Amino acid sequence: MRILGIESSCDETAAAVVEDGSKILSSVVASQLAHGKYGGVVPELASREHLRAIVPVVRLAMQQAQAGFDDLSAVAVTQGPGLVGSLLVGMTFAKSICFARGLPLIGVNHIEGHIHAVALETPGAVEYPALALVVSGGHTHLFEVREGCSYRLLGKTRDDAAGEAYDKVAKLLGFGYPGGPIVDQLALHGNPKAVKFTLARMKGNAVDFSFSGLKTAVLRWVEQENMRGEIEARRKMQAPSKEDWLRATPQRTLDLLASFQYTVIEELLRRAAVSAEEIGARSFIISGGVASNSGLRAAAAARFNCPVYLPGRGLSTDNAAMIAAAAFPKLRSGDFDDFGLKASANLTLA
Ligand code: KG4
Ligand code: ZN
Numbered sequence: 001m002r003i004l005g006i007e008s009s010c011d012e013t014a015a016a017v018v019e020d021g022s023k024i025l026s027s028v029v030a031s032q033l034a035h036g037k038y039g040g041v042v043p044e045l046a047s048r049e050h051l052r053a054i055v056p057v058v059r060l061a062m063q064q065a066q067a068g069f070d071d072l073s074a075v076a077v078t079q080g081p082g083l084v085g086s087l088l089v090g091m092t093f094a095k096s097i098c099f100a101r102g103l104p105l106i107g108v109n110h111i112e113g114h115i116h117a118v119a120l121e122t123p124g125a126v127e128y129p130a131l132a133l134v135v136s137g138g139h140t141h142l143f144e145v146r147e148g149c150s151y152r153l154l155g156k157t158r159d160d161a162a163g164e165a166y167d168k169v170a171k172l173l174g175f176g177y178p179g180g181p182i183v184d185q186l187a188l189h190g191n192p193k194a195v196k197f198t199l200a201r202m203k204g205n206a207v208d209f210s211f212s213g214l215k216t217a218v219l220r221w222v223e224q225e226n227m228r229g230e231i232e233a234r235r236k237m238q239a240p241s242k243e244d245w246l247r248a249t250p251q252r253t254l255d256l257l258a259s260f261q262y263t264v265i266e267e268l269l270r271r272a273a274v275s276a277e278e279i280g281a282r283s284f285i286i287s288g289g290v291a292s293n294s295g296l297r298a299a300a301a302a303r304f305n306c307p308v309y310l311p312g313r314g315l316s317t318d319n320a321a322m323i324a325a326a327a328f329p330k331l332r333s334g335d336f337d338d339f340g341l342k343a344s345a346n347l348t349l350a
Pocket of ligand 2: 110114136137290317318327
């Protein structure tokens with residue numbers, strides 16, 4: 001059974017063909033570069049870029065899979081959460097294919113897609129109950145996952161998502177957007193214990209997260225250190241390589257980045273460890289863009305008693321193979337949507 005997945009919830013236009021829920025026949029991701037100079041995603045720009053990219057991206061995914069529309073069993077599309085103008089492009093395109101070809105339509109929650117990304121590499125391996133940490137530019141959520149795709153929300157961020165904290169700190173320091181990958185690489189060259197940031201203390205649900213205090217602490221540190229010159233110099237750099245960034249970043253800033261990253265990872269994994277204990281987790285899934293983080297990957301593998309599943313790097317960030325994977329159980333149980341399916345910016349999973 002082959003599913004064409006379509007994902008357009010934020011600033012990636014993606015299409016993929018996945019066979020039987022785990023075999024990736026193709027996965028095409030077009031990342032929008034237009035947002036870089038604004039230091040974040042501009043919603044109106046994003047929908048226009050999706051409009052430009054959607055036809056070539058889907059065509060390429062079909063070509064690479066060597067499939068025609070008649071070879072498909074269904075079309076799966078991200079229903080939400082995300083930017084509504086961006087979601088609408090994928091949704092309308094998916095509906096059009098289904099209408100023209102008489103194919104079933106399956107709406108998928110983007111967060112559920114992230115959780116299913118691990119099924120693409122290790123089908124059938126996850127044991128339940130599982131703990132899932134979905135950590136991206138838009139989400140920092142902990143779920144209990146039970147067999148049969150049932151989810152219970154355990155904790156979530158009360159302010160910024162972890163990826164958003166990376167992006168904002170990177171922007172403040174004059175690095176480009178998205179900030180996560182470059183901060184991750186530069187943090188490897190710094191001392192994670194150099195700057196002592198305190199972890200957020202949560203009233204009420206102890207496994208909720210908060211990153212705004214950390215972000216403010218970084219801002220205070222930057223003000224104290226009088227870093228304006230080096231930040232301005234970095235802002236002016238044109239298409240820098242990792243080596244260029246390294247040359248333009250003194251040791252005190254590398255130490256700051258390493259300390260920031262260390263604190264984010266502690267914030268994530270301490271609360272995940274409490275939740276894992278509470279639900280008796282037999283597997284721990286970490287997914288979403290921040291799951292590509294090298295520090296998080298290393299720390300998680302060393303710290304948990306149960307097996308830890310992290311999607312390969314290309315499958316942690318937004319892609320359409322995860323959307324097709326999440327749709328597979330729905331296809332098997334005949335759980336289809338009609339053309340009244342609506343894109344929903346605030347769709348929740350549990
Ligand atoms: O899942 P994703 O592609 O899109 C959303 O659903 O948000 O995640 C993108 C986020 C961005 O905030 C980006 O800075 C962050 O993931 N990210 C990382 C890394 N790679 C991407 N954060 C930390 N370390 C990384 N290596
Ligand atoms: Zn995502």
